[in-house]
Amino acid sequence: QSALTQPRSVSGSPGQSVTISCTGTSSDIGRYNYISWYQQHPGKAPTLIISDVNRRPSGVPDRFSGSKSGNTASLTISGLQAEDEADYHCCSCAGTHPFVLFGGGTRLTVL
Amino acid sequence: EVQLVESGGGLVQPGGSLRLSCAVSGFTFRSHWMHWVRQAPGEGLMWVSRIDIDGRSTDYADSVKGRFTISRDNDKNMLYLQMNSLRAEDTAVYYCARDYSWNQADYWGQGTLVIVSS
Numbered sequence: 001q002s003a004l005t006q007p008r009s010v011s012g013s014p015g016q017s018v019t020i021s022c023t024g025t026s027s028d029i030g031r032y033n034y035i036s037w038y039q040q041h042p043g044k045a046p047t048l049i050i051s052d053v054n055r056r057p058s059g060v061p062d063r064f065s066g067s068k069s070g071n072t073a074s075l076t077i078s079g080l081q082a083e084d085e086a087d088y089h090c091c092s093c094a095g096t097h098p099f100v101l102f103g104g105g106t107r108l109t110v111l
Numbered sequence: 112e113v114q115l116v117e118s119g120g121g122l123v124q125p126g127g128s129l130r131l132s133c134a135v136s137g138f139t140f141r142s143h144w145m146h147w148v149r150q151a152p153g154e155g156l157m158w159v160s161r162i163d164i165d166g167r168s169t170d171y172a173d174s175v176k177g178r179f180t181i182s183r184d185n186d187k188n189m190l191y192l193q194m195n196s197l198r199a200e201d202t203a204v205y206y207c208a209r210d211y212s213w214n215q216a217d218y219w220g221q222g223t224l225v226i227v228s229s
Binding site: 047099105 | 206
């Protein structure tokens with residue numbers, strides 16, 4: 001059981017928008033803005049797509065956006081493209097051990 | 112170009128040991144905290160361990176504490192994970208990752224597979 005809760009799967013058609021939630025507690029997501037999201041294609045290493053709740057690293061399309069409300073962080077992907085089909089993992093800093101928490105991952109299927 | 116390359120994975124019997132290595136290049140290694148993160152087959156990511164810039168402060172997930180040891184050699188640009196008393200549930204791909212800020216990892220290696228089985 002992961003420390004942060006994500007839906008196991010989401011889906012959307014090309015061009016549509018999808019939002020993936022990541023729920024924690026007041027000790028992690030609710031307390032810190034050090035929330036990151038990672039994209040992982042099958043057989044590949046994760047890559048950072050969002051940091052600090054809503055910051056996109058260089059090279060990440062602006063179709064990807066992050067937000068936070070209370071104890072829940074969200075990743076929104078707009079204008080879905082076939083290459084967005086992947087697993088998405090959220091991560092939050094925590095104030096106490098174990099300090100780094102991941103969600104269980106969400107499989108995005110582009111229909 | 113930032114590169115992280117893991118090595119040292121393989122098949123090991125329960126109770127055995129392995130030492131993973133992560134060779135880094137393309138950035139000032141001694142300026143970054145580093146992490147090990149693992150992913151069991153078909154599962155999500157799990158944080159394993161982290162180490163500060165000079166190796167004096169380390170942290171571990173409860174499931175590996177007392178069995179795994181993270182270390183680094185800043186002169187050689189190397190990160191290590193010594194894994195002892197391995198269990199079947201330690202079977203996973205192990206990734207080393209560079210800390211960008213407050214436990215957020217901006218660069219990851221390609222991973223090395225560890226299989227614990229008799």
